[in-house]
Amino acid sequence: MSLQALPIGINTLSVIREQDMVYIDKTPLVWQMTKQPARFFLSRPRRFGKSLLVDTLKELFEGNRALFEGLYIHDKWDWSKSYPVIKIDFASGILQSRKQLDERIEIILTENQQRLGVESGNQRADIPGKFTDLILKAREKYGQKVVVLVDEYDKPILDNIDYSERAAEVREGLKNIYSVLKGQDAHLQFIFMTGVSKFSKVSLFSGLNQLKDITLDENYATICGYTQQDLETAFAGHLADVDWAQLKDWYNGYQFLGEPVYNPYDILLFISGNQRYRNYGFETGNPSFLIKLFQQKAYFLPDLEQLEVSEEILDSFDVEAIDPVTLLFQAGYLTIEKAYTGFDGQFLFQLKVPNREVRQALNSHFINGYTQTxxxxxxxxxxxxxxxxxxxxxxxxxxxxxxxxxxxxxxxxxxxxxxxxxxxxxxxxxxxxxxxxxxxxxxxxxxxxxxxxxxxxxxxxxxxxxxxxxxxxxxxxxxxxxxxxxxxxxxxxxxxxxxxxxxxxxxxxxxxxxxxxxxxxxxx
Known part of the structure; x- marks a missing residue:
């Protein structure tokens, strides 16, 4: 029996399902999120399957029933309804100024307007005005509340993180559009925002307090990534002769207060690369800013072996005050080993490097930065x-x-x-x-x-x-x-x-x- 194709680099649900590629059914968790109106935020490291999750939500709310046949959610979803979906995606290109960001946002709003078949309103309106107009007209045309999905919500800031003033300007531009969501809450069915970093709500979301942060929610710990069971079932044929202990040592270990998961990108490239153990997920990364930050703070690297941090450290990323440990965690170089309550009732985390691949990659970057070798x-x-x-x-x-x-x-x-x-x-x-x-x-x-x-x-x-x-x-x-x-x-x-x-x-x-x-x- 031939093996299913691997969805390497594919973030589109329709391609995976129509081409009968391996697909890990995340719809049990999607159902928990979507069965009632809700607003969610999720942070995960790069190449963890966030974009595929966003596309899955888009297809679901648009009512594309055929793509969900055989999946958990198929007989639970009300297919008689379809919702207008506004998708905002900052994945492509690098925006190096507030002007470039504003131009990109204008293009994104126009693309959504055309896809939804909504007539443009006042062309002279500012960005918040145009976004508001799009939401209101989409609801009026479709007779349903609007779904807003935001992928790579933080990428414009991270692309400029080396330049704090520019990053701050871009952040204000993003706040300009995200703040609309609070004002239009009555017209929204569902919001989902995802990215790599987790900026403080005060600095970016401008009062968007209705977002439920599921980054460290044990109920959603496996919503992105592959579990051990996923590998032993959906990938059983591809991994028939694998040394499971060695595979875990190299690629498992990412924990978000629940079951540990593998980075999907690692596993797909490991299989397609004839099961060679090497650095897949981090080989293209160049965390020059991160290494520079460690140098500036004269960070004692051995401290990375026994890190204990508060919830605030993992939750307080901002361009004016960046803790290098926060950056390591959000980039996937550190993960949670265990969580516990401290002597003063504070929620504390013990962090660790997830696995051998990350350990090798991270310290290779440190060698480059600390020795220039x-x-x-x-x-x-x-x-x-x-x-x-x-x-x-x-x-x-x-x-x-x-x-x-x-x-x-x-x-x-x-x-x-x-x-x-x-x-x-x-x-x-x-x-x-x-x-x-x-x-x-x-x-x-x-x-x-x-x-x-x-x-x-x-x-x-x-x-x-x-x-x-x-x-x-x-x-x-x-x-x-x-x-x-x-x-x-x-x-x-x-x-x-x-x-x-x-x-x-x-x-x-x-x-x-x-x-x-x-x-x-x-x-x-």
């Missing part, structure tokens, strides 16, 4: 660092790390104080170790204090202490104070009971040399 040289160093750690070869590790820091073009950091701190060197080491899928325990605690970093790879455990020396003429120190601290505090003692070989490693970086000046170790 060429891609070819970076790969060579990654291989050598991996071989050193995997074989317990500390002599080679010292040589590789010294070559790494010697090769950093420090002129690129002339106006950046980042390399002046101990945290910078720890962050570079962390990025390299994490990109190799090593287990890293930052600020590893014992009953006598905490060591900077414990790295576990293969048969070896490395308990590392890092110090920054600021002397102009560095002289080798005996004993190595970093190694001595590990021994004095017995940081490695708790690891001796296992079968893995344990190394105590003391690293001293010199601020003037901007390199690893001394590395000593003891094998336990």
């Amino acid at each position: 060429l891609a070819s040289e970076k790969l060579k160093i990654q291989h050598q660092v991996f071989d050193s750690l995997n074989q317990g070869d500390l002599v080679q590790l010292q040589t590789v790390l010294q070559r790494l820091f010697a090769g950093i073009p420090w002129r690129n950091f002339t106006h950046n104080a980042l390399p002046e701190s101990e945290g910078y060197y720890a962050s570079v080491l962390y990025a390299f170790f994490a990109s190799l899928n090593a287990t890293i325990i930052p600020e590893d605690t014992t009953n006598r204090g905490q060591v900077d970093m414990t790295v576990i790879l293969g048969d070896f455990i490395y308990v590392m202490e890092i110090k920054l020396d600021k002397s102009a003429d560095y002289q080798k120190q005996t004993p190595n104070p970093a190694l001595q601290q590990i021994q004095d505090k017995a940081y490695a003692q708790k690891y001796i009971v296992g079968e893995q070989t344990v190394f105590e490693v003391g690293l001293i970086f010199n601020q003037v040399q901007r390199n690893l000046a001394q590395l000593d170790w003891r094998k336990l």
Whole structure:
């Protein structure tokens, strides 16, 4: 029996259904959303199936019954009604000014007007006036309340995020159109807005408080993405011989307070790519702004291993005050590991990197940003660092790390104080170790204090202490104070009971040399 075609890059329900492509039935959750008038907002990372969900809603409200035969919602929906649908989509192109945004909005409103067969009103009206006129005339013509679907609602802002003034101007332009929805609430049956980021309601929606945010609603946790059951049923033929544990390790793990899901884009490309494990979902991403933000804030990268944040951090993205952790979460580089109530009754989240693919991609970006290393040289160093750690070869590790820091073009950091701190060197080491899928325990605690970093790879455990020396003429120190601290505090003692070989490693970086000046170790 031939396998169904894969809907790679297809965000149109009619194409998927008419061409008998694999389709994961999300209509049980769609039914929960649509069975009564409602207004929803959903944030999900890129390539998670948001646009297909928007198109599914459009086909449903327009009453295209044939597309839903055999799906959960088919015998529940009232097909005797069809609704006028206004679709606003900012996916195509890059808008670099408020003027370009306003021109695009005018085109979008005209396209909807023509599709709905509604005569234009006052051509001299401003954008809110034209949008209002479109809603009122659509309701009058069809005799039903209007459905408004907004896809990529935030893309014009994100396209300009490097330039805060321009981003703020674009945000005001979007507020200009979204604010209409509040005033026309009585004429609207359903609103659905989706995008990557989650801007604060105050900054963008201008009082549109009726939107129900289902981004972190366990009832809708799987409305985008593929579940494990989806893969084992709808994709059973395509994944007949897959190693499920390895597939989960690489691509599963996105959690929105419910069952974990896979990014659909990853799975479709994994199958079509002869089941090769590689970086699919993030290979085309270039989060230069994100990396720049981490540099500006001199962020201590090992902290990404044990992040605890409040709901406010995940909910307060805005162009004037961007928290890099918020950006990581909304871009899909971090996800929720667990949620719990803090000591003061505050709702808290523990975050984690979702899977191996994201971990590899994220730390590769950090290596690029924190070291400015060429891609070819970076790969060579990654291989050598991996071989050193995997074989317990500390002599080679010292040589590789010294070559790494010697090769950093420090002129690129002339106006950046980042390399002046101990945290910078720890962050570079962390990025390299994490990109190799090593287990890293930052600020590893014992009953006598905490060591900077414990790295576990293969048969070896490395308990590392890092110090920054600021002397102009560095002289080798005996004993190595970093190694001595590990021994004095017995940081490695708790690891001796296992079968893995344990190394105590003391690293001293010199601020003037901007390199690893001394590395000593003891094998336990």
